[in-house]
Amino acid sequence: MTKDFRWFDPTELVFGPGKLNTLHTLEMPGKKALLVISDGKSARANGSLARTEEQLRMAGVEVVLFDRVGPNPEKPVVEAGARLARAQGCDMVVALGGGSVMDAAKVMAAFAVMPGDDLWDYAPGATGRRKPLDIPSLPTIMITTSAGTGSEVDSWGVITNPKTREKVGIGRVRHMFPVYAIVDPELMVTVxxxxxxxxxxxxxxxxxxxxxxxxxxxxxxxxxxxxxxxxxxxxxxxxxxxxxxxxxxxxxxxxxxxxxxxxxxxxxxxxxxxxxxxxxxxxxxxxxxxxxxxxxxxxxxxxxxxxxxxxxxxxxxxxxxxxxxxxxxxxxxxxxxxxxxxxxxxxxxxxxxxxxxxxxxxxxxxxxxxxxxxxxxxxxxxxxxxxxxxxxx
The missing domain is CATH 1.20.1090.10 (Dehydroquinate synthase-like - alpha domain)
Structure with a gap:
């Protein structure tokens, strides 16, 4: 075991049952949010989407919904989310979902401010062009509805390129850490x-x-x-x-x-x-x-x-x-x-x-x-x- 380590995580963690209800009390990092959810029905069916939208409105934040993220988030979907954020003038990104949604949202927030329309310009892997993500990401808030990935507190997202069959982590830069991570176990009871x-x-x-x-x-x-x-x-x-x-x-x-x-x-x-x-x-x-x-x-x-x-x-x-x-x-x-x-x-x-x-x-x-x-x-x-x-x- 090495005794040496480095630690940096600026994300404010808000943990505990019912903590989604406190979202509106937090200082918001923007005024217009791209709200990212999965392409399934659960967020609507269990009421978490309506609750999150209401919390954001109570905080004075306008919402633009993006509901196309699948179980293994793919490059074209992430690119589409980033384009929507640009087109709508979003100045923050909120993820409501599991690891796939949170990963996609963080990369959307980073890619939305970068030049170009090809995410793989900034990807590692065999075919990624590895350009630096050197413009500060749109600020993000992660609201996790599952207990698996820990994506709510890290600074990258795992994205799949279906054409090249590559599944890689994009990010690992300081400005991609979420501003807030809401971990509310009540949101997980329907999994x-x-x-x-x-x-x-x-x-x-x-x-x-x-x-x-x-x-x-x-x-x-x-x-x-x-x-x-x-x-x-x-x-x-x-x-x-x-x-x-x-x-x-x-x-x-x-x-x-x-x-x-x-x-x-x-x-x-x-x-x-x-x-x-x-x-x-x-x-x-x-x-x-x-x-x-x-x-x-x-x-x-x-x-x-x-x-x-x-x-x-x-x-x-x-x-x-x-x-x-x-x-x-x-x-x-x-x-x-x-x-x-x-x-x-x-x-x-x-x-x-x-x-x-x-x-x-x-x-x-x-x-x-x-x-x-x-x-x-x-x-x-x-x-x-x-x-x-x-x-x-």
Whole structure:
């Protein structure tokens, strides 16, 4: 573990049940907001859209609605949102939704002020042109309705280019941090059980990957250990009873800590490997893809004995209080997946075939190369493909 770390997160976090109702009391960073939601029905059906619009109006903010963001936000949609913000003269962006909505909104806010009409001018990856996002972004407010990505407190967004099959993080610049993050567990009670599980495991893996990365540090350990314990204790309850507000609040906390974990240590190659899967199969929920490869992924590093004591501590945090061997982390993880009803997920159910696995390897190691540098043991192409193959069903 390195003792050195850098920490910067200027986002004001407003956490707790009912906190959406306080939005109008905050000092608004603009007067006209692009309000970004998903292309589904939930925000309208559960009333959160109407409530947010009313809160913004009470704060004196005019609203322009953009409702086209899908589960894996795509380049053309983000570009369309940025064009709408420009055309309507929006001076701020508000996201109401899960990680995809928040990621899309942050990138829309950054791209809206930049010259040109091609987002990939500012993207990394194999085909991105990597121009700097050197004009301050429109200020943003994130209102998260799910507990998975931690996107409400970080400074980038993961966007998919459907033409090039690249799923990359765009941003990581200071002016893309949200002004406010509203984390209200009451907004999460209507999330269906399977998506509660997918999102909860995404939050778990943000923290687990940071904990075993080669950037692990004092502050990261504090954040990650706390979050892993919360997921181990409360995710099953949140899945089985969405109205359990105590469970929702604890999982929401772990989710936000996962956002902080990504800032201070980052994620490892597990996330890069999943991004390749859902870049080619966009109907695959990110959390589901992570679950599919997780056991074989962590088994690989356990067998390399890169940090045995950390795997033991994670097993204890997930409920195996007497764990003494790193392999017990796999047992604890499998138990939690069974308890949450996600132990039988299959790649083949989303159209993935064994023949595709080699191209996933090349995509992951090219597009998401920085995440592989966080691994404590260098993963070869053959190792990466073997993890996919062992995980395939």
């Amino acid at each position: 269906p059980p399977k998506f509660t599980a997918y999102q909860g495991f995404d939050a778990l893996f943000h923290n687990m990957e940071g904990y075993i990365s080669n950037a692990a540090n004092f502050m990261g350990d504090m954040i990650q250990e706390s979050a892993i314990e919360k997921i181990g204790a409360y995710l099953e309850r949140a899945v089985k009873d969405g109205s359990d507000l105590e469970a929702r609040a604890n999982v929401a906390y772990a989710n936000t800590m996962g956002g902080y974990s990504m800032i201070i240590t980052g994620t490892t190659s597990e996330h890069g490997m999943e991004h390749a899967m859902s870049a080619y199969h966009t109907a695959l929920p990110h959390g589901a893809g992570l679950i599919m490869i997780s056991l074989e992924y962590f088994r690989y590093f356990i067998q390399k004995h890169v940090c045995d004591e950390r795997f033991v501590r994670m097993a204890r945090a997930l409920g195996r209080r007497d764990a003494e061997k790193p392999e017990e982390l796999l047992d604890a993880l499998a138990d939690l997946q069974r308890a949450c009803g996600v132990d039988d997920l299959k790649m083949s159910d989303y159209g993935i075939t064994p023949e595709e696995l080699p191209k996933f390897v090349q995509n992951a190691k090219t597009v998401m190369a920085p995440q592989f540098t966080k691994d404590r043991y260098p993963m070869t192409d053959e190792d990466c493909e073997e993890i996919y193959r062992r995980s395939f069903r």
